Amino acid sequence: MNLKKFIVPAMVLAMGTASFSAYAAEKVVKIGNILPLSGPSASVGIQGKQAREMAVDEINKAGGIKSLGGAKIKLLFADSKGDPTTGVTETERFISTEKVSMVTGAWNSSVTYPSTQVAERYGVPFVVPVSVRDTITERGFKNVFRIAAKDSWWTRDQFRFLADMQKEFGVKVKTVAFVYENGDWGTGFAEKWRELAKAAGYKVVLDEPYPSTASDLTPVVLKLKRSNPDVVFMTSNAADAILLTKTMNDLKVNVKAIVTSGGGHADPSYLAAVGKSAEYLFDIVEWETDLNRPGLKETNAKFKKLYGYNLTGEAVDAYASMYLLKDVLERAKSTNPKALQAALASTKLCGGKTGLLAYDCIQFDQTGQNKNASLVIVQVRSGKDGKMERITVWPKNVRRAGYKVVFPQPGK
Amino acid sequence: MIGYIESVINGILMGSIYGLTAVGLTLIFGVMKVVNFAHGSILMVGMFAAYWFITLTGFNPYLALVVVVPLLYFFGYYMQKIIIKPIFEAEKHVREPITVIIVTTGIWYVLDNLALLVFGAEFRVAQTSVTGKMVEVAEMYFPLAKMIGAGITLLLGIYLYWFLKHSRMGKAVRATSLDREAATLMGIKQSRIYNIVFGMGCACCGVAACVLVPFYYVYPTVGVPFDIKAFVIVVLGGLGSVPGAILGGIIIGIIETVGAQFMAATWTEMLIYAFFLVVLFVKPSGLFGLRQDY
CATH class of the missing domain: 3.40.50.2300 (Response regulator)
Structure with missing residues (x-):
């Protein structure tokens, strides 16, 4: 085959595409x-x-x-x-x-x-x-x-929130449980939780990573129930957040508060899917639709x-x-x-x-982190029409006007 | 102690539902020697059908069986007849037709993405009369929906066993599974048996879907976690064996639930696969498998 015949059109074609891009x-x-x-x-x-x-x-x-x-x-x-x-x-x-x-x-x-x-x-x-x-x-x-x-700010604020709640309501929290998805996100949170719990003097009664692709999370909830903590900290993707919330409600897990970490718990389909099972849950987020902006x-x-x-x-x-x-x-x-x-x-x-x-x-600071990023905590409540609602409660200066926080949550 | 009994029973309940999701897979493989990779997607189709039926009509969730099971039977029947059969014909002299496996993978992708397109990525939970209902026995709680599910699994298992062993059609199905050529010579129409078996495999998915919807969420890739479990279960129980699939499911359920009481839930997956490997070493054809299937 004549090489020239092949190369010339190829070059023309290449130049054409190069000039086009x-x-x-x-x-x-x-x-x-x-x-x-x-x-x-x-x-x-x-x-x-x-x-x-x-x-x-x-x-x-x-x-x-x-x-x-x-x-x-x-x-x-x-x-x-x-x-x-x-x-x-x-x-x-x-x-x-x-x-x-x-x-x-x-x-x-x-x-x-x-x-x-x-x-x-x-x-x-x-x-x-x-x-x-x-x-x-x-x-x-x-x-x-x-x-x-970044997640150390999230966990830091979750614990600050818990300390503030105890002060506001005069309730003492002694034991905590950690339930988190076993990816980078969940394990990253758990590392920080362990340090913070130690510093705050809480006893960790359960430290449970689970695969978020799990088809059934009843085993995790059974374990959580037996460990009987005052407060549960959770980090979940959407599918597992739904399973855990429903199963915890079904198996009547009684805790003073559930504090979650956004992600699955902040997903719009989450509240529609779990409905009343999520009542009184606290979720930390960067952002909420009821913000006044x-x-x-x-x-x-x-x-x-x-x-x-x-x-x-x-x-x-x-x-x-x-x-x-x-x-x-x-x-x-x-x-x-x-x-x-x-x-x-x-x-x-x-x-x-x-x-x-x-x-x-x-x-951005010199590491590339946005230094102004901030966080808020919301409580999930069922509204008048039976629809679940997320209400900003912490920090206290942005709490929705006239809202009374429920802490500890009533027994089931 | 009572906590462990609770775990074991919960494991059996969930495990039998895993078994139920695997029955269709094992049925299709047993006869056609085709691993149906679209299995999880068919389960998803069934779950969406059941979800919409329950949500739109507000009837008792188990009434969905009447609609969803025949729907999926015909879905499977015609999928085999229109899409899979032509490819099967081209490869009919091969014992394990590989191209068909690739076609089922294609069906999996098409169905999952179609569902994503039509229904969106959000999670849906059907509110039914059994959702969240618990049965309390001596301070142990069991979800009613799972108990009903386990009961339905048992009934379906018995029915399929009877069907394959004693009915005329069942005998034809088994004959085709043992030797295609010989069965054809005896006057059994192979392609029709395949359509029926594929339809039945999908109908089993329909049963599993109706059992899952009252306590599980529905979304376009919901089949994937069940799919992976179903593959392990059918190999564990013996490819092609219906009782094997149900028992395999129960074993996996127990390992998963009881194992998690002694270690982090992350590690129970490892435990499942370790047990799976041991079974493969000791009895390569699975617990109920036939010798010629390995």
Whole structure:
């Protein structure tokens, strides 16, 4: 075969595609997003995807990135299935094949942890809206930026809350139990709980990791019941949160309080699925729909109209992360990863659409952690219409006006 | 002590339901020598059908059996007839047709993603008259829905056993499973038997789905955790054996529940697979398996 005959068209074709992508790069900024779109955390993954799409749609309709000649943001999504290996492969693909300017994701800490490592190696900024494992921003990486609070802040506030409740109601808590999913997220929380319980002088009567893909959690609940703790701390994904809450209610596990860690317990389908079984439960979150923030009602109404459910903490973080990216691109005036990294590091984004968050400004410290991220605790109660409601109770200064906290919860 | 008795009984109850989810798999494998990877998805289809039936009509949840079981029977019957059969024909001289396994995997993906598209990723729980009802015996609590489930499993097991052993159709099914060619020579229409068996396998999923819905949540990939358990159970009990599947399920249930009382729940999975390996070493065909099946 004549080699020239083959090579020449191939070269023409290659040049054609190269010049085409160079042309495309002027008009479009590609952002890679890694999310669990299937598997046990699919529902939060889809919330993140929908919130991103809504934000980017708004940004693009408002004229895109003005400093880049009105360039449009183009979102690429990859399904991590909640699996670390898939997350790593997809990050590689986004950076080396798709040539994205920035990557965001990946919700599951176990996926974010190795995926951010890939981004760091290539020097491409990785924005983490939600993934709470501390160590994600504690490896001296330059390209990893997290918007959400890290898990040591979550556990710290859970224990502060418990101490405040004991003071407010004059009830003494002596024993605690830990029940958590056995992934990075749950075990990360449990490590911190152990230290905090020791410091506060609580006796740990049960320390139980369980697989969140388990088809039955009755064994865990039986054990919990026998250990008879005053307070249970839990970290669960959606499916297992539903199973545990229902089984605990069915088997009449009596405790003074159940303190959960967002995630599955904050999932919109959770309350609808468990109904009254979740009465009096305390959940820690970054964000709640009853927060009094400017523009929240309108954005929530729009979101609900588009997707049929209220905004969640995950969705708001994802939504805000897109406005953060817009702000960064505007300031960097470039899609070069180095310039973007520098722009991210000097972020001070206040108000506007990011004002939907529970705090005012996004600002990163030298580790890439948003230092303003804050947390609130809500109590689950059944409303007049029988629908379950989440009511902000802590810190006391943001407690919903006129609400009386129920602590300890009545026996079953 | 009473806590351990409670655990064992809870293990048996949940285990028999695991067995129930595995019966359909073992039935299809026993006859067609095909591992049906779409099994969990068919269970999911059944659960959604049962969920909507119960939620929309508000009837007693077990009335869903009347609708869901025939529905899944025809679903399986026509899935085999339209999708699987043509591929099976192409490979009919192979004892274990591999391409069919790949097709069932395809069906699994299509069904799961279709459900995700149609119903969304949220978790749904049916509120029924038995949901959350507990039976109290000497300070031990057992969920009523699981007790009914275990009872239904037992009845289904007895019926299938009788059907395969004594009915004319059952004999034809067993003949096909033993020797396809010989059965065909005796005037048994192989393709029809396959359609019926696939339909029955799916109908068993329908029974399992109706049993699960009153106390379990429904979502598009709900079949996956049951699927993995079902594979272990059918191999443990012996591929193709109905009593083996139910007993295998009960054993897994007991290990899971009792094991968790002595160690963290994370480790019971390891215990299940360790036991599984031991059985494979000692009796490779499983507890009730036939010699020729390994």
